[in-house]
Amino acid sequence: MIRKVFGASVQGASHIRSGKECQDSLKKLEKDADTVILAVADGHGSDSSPYSKTGSYAAVNVFCKILETYLDTYAAQPEMLFTLLKREGDTKIAREIDMEWKHRILRLHAKCKREVPLDAAGNKDKEAIYRMYGSTLLGLVLTRDFVFAFQLGDGDIVKVSETGVYSIIEADKLLGTETHSLCKAESWKKAITFIGKREEKEKLPVLYMLSTDGLANSYKNDEEFQKTCKDYFVLLKEHGVKAVSDQLKTWLQETSALGSGDDITVLFAYDMA
Numbered sequence: 001m002i003r004k005v006f007g008a009s010v011q012g013a014s015h016i017r018s019g020k021e022c023q024d025s026l027k028k029l030e031k032d033a034d035t036v037i038l039a040v041a042d043g044h045g046s047d048s049s050p051y052s053k054t055g056s057y058a059a060v061n062v063f064c065k066i067l068e069t070y071l072d073t074y075a076a077q078p079e080m081l082f083t084l085l086k087r088e089g090d091t092k093i094a095r096e097i098d099m100e101w102k103h104r105i106l107r108l109h110a111k112c113k114r115e116v117p118l119d120a121a122g123n124k125d126k127e128a129i130y131r132m133y134g135s136t137l138l139g140l141v142l143t144r145d146f147v148f149a150f151q152l153g154d155g156d157i158v159k160v161s162e163t164g165v166y167s168i169i170e171a172d173k174l175l176g177t178e179t180h181s182l183c184k185a186e187s188w189k190k191a192i193t194f195i196g197k198r199e200e201k202e203k204l205p206v207l208y209m210l211s212t213d214g215l216a217n218s219y220k221n222d223e224e225f226q227k228t229c230k231d232y233f234v235l236l237k238e239h240g241v242k243a244v245s246d247q248l249k250t251w252l253q254e255t256s257a258l259g260s261g262d263d264i265t266v267l268f269a270y271d272m273a
Contacts, residue, residue: 004241005036007267008248012214014261020045023052024212024265027060029068034144038267039063042155042212044134055133058104059182063139066096078145085148089193098188105133127185134183138210142269149194152187153179154213160233161206165226169194207233208269215266218259236270
């Protein structure tokens with residue numbers, strides 16, 4: 001198997017008009033030929049979250065760091081790691097991500113010497129600080145043996161193959177622009193995870209795709225979004241990774257301009273025979 005990992009993040013058309021920087025972040029960590037960690041995060045960009053770009057950047061780094069530590073710790077015991085992630089992915093792992101993200105945010109806020117809000121009792125208002133950096137988080141770990149996915153907030157994690165397009169996680173759909181967020185108290189309780197064994201003789205190629213909600217929101221329904229995922233799969237098969245990678249930013253910019261107007265980030269892992 002040959003795996004190519006690539007992606008792009010673009011400033012939304014509406015953000016270009018308003019002069020607001022892209023709030024999305026992405027990170028990929030290729031451990032070896034069989035193992036990769038992917039993460040995508042979407043900073044809220046609202047008036048109450050003025051530093052959400054920093055929040056999304058912290059989120060993808062936290063996910064990659066924590067999952068890399070688990071992969072290293074259980075490198076010789078993949079079955080034990082599978083069991084741990086299955087039993088505690090949405091509890092222990094999610095809590096670690098929540099705590100580490102909040103720890104980093106407090107440290108970054110102090111390092112930047114930003115104003116510290118106080119609560120009614122005159123104490124540091126940590127919750128108010130977290131809100132300034134609000135972000136969602138999508139994460140994916142691919143190994144020789146299994147697939148582990150993590151989602152907190154909106155966005156999409158899908159798998160595309162010859163047989164169709166499948167959502168790896170069916171995330172909670174909230175009304176309007178509200179979404180679950182790392183900035184909220186006990187955010188880990190809203191995390192959704194999935195873990196599954198990889199087929200020993202899985203038919204290739206297979207495309208794994210993480211995207212912030214700016215992509216799906218650019219289409220009128222889920223069917224149109226899934227068609228676009230399939231189109232990327234077909235393009236990769238027919239024209240290759242370099243051709244798609246070279247044009248990806250342009251395509252995403254056009255999608256934002258004709259659709260949601262929001263920032264869009266997409267990260268691909270494309271497995272070929």
